[in-house]
Amino acid sequence: AQSVTQLGSHVSVSEGALVLLRCNYSSSVPPYLFWYVQYPNQGLQLLLKYTTGATLVKGINGFEAEFKKSETSFHLTKPSAHMSDAAEYFCAVSGDRGSTLGRLYFGRGTQLTVWP
């Protein structure tokens, strides 16, 4: 079974500070992992994904995440927060590698607030 836990429903940082959003997953198969961002009243936008290969993946808007199998983690980071980063962030795992389904299992989300 697949599941995602996002630690911290709310994270607040100052503009220019490091952003760290935590995600731990559970998967019965080698996972595909994703981070999505959701701005108010909008759908989900893919930030980055891990499938195979390099464990440090870079995404849009300066975000990156590192897949750590031993820790079952996929934390999202950004060295310097910008006001425009304020949004809700969702970690997701694809539950059906090799199957024909490919459904996504999402965490509950982390609301990021950036203070000026």
Next chain:
Amino acid sequence: DAGVTQSPTHLIKTRGQHVTLRCSPISGHKSVSWYQQVLGQGPQFIFQYYEKEERGRGNFPDRFSARQFPNYSSELNVNALLLGDSALYLCASRTTPGQGQEGAFFGQGTRLTVV
């Protein structure tokens, strides 16, 4: 290229009514999935369709149904609406359902309010 488009963007329905939500996937994408996002939670999988056939169903009651058309667009239908059905309904598309490594491309959603 147009992304995933959903209609309507907002609607308000009364308990007991029926609602139909519509989704057009990205051109070339043949698989459509539906997710429900209740306020304060992550999206929950409802259905996946591919080539007009249901390929997967989440833990939702039979009041929820969907279908996919030859042009790969899709409709989500909910009967006998309950207050708890109030949510953002998201449609996602990908080329084929087996391409799990793609993740999925989401539309902006339909905000359904049941009163």
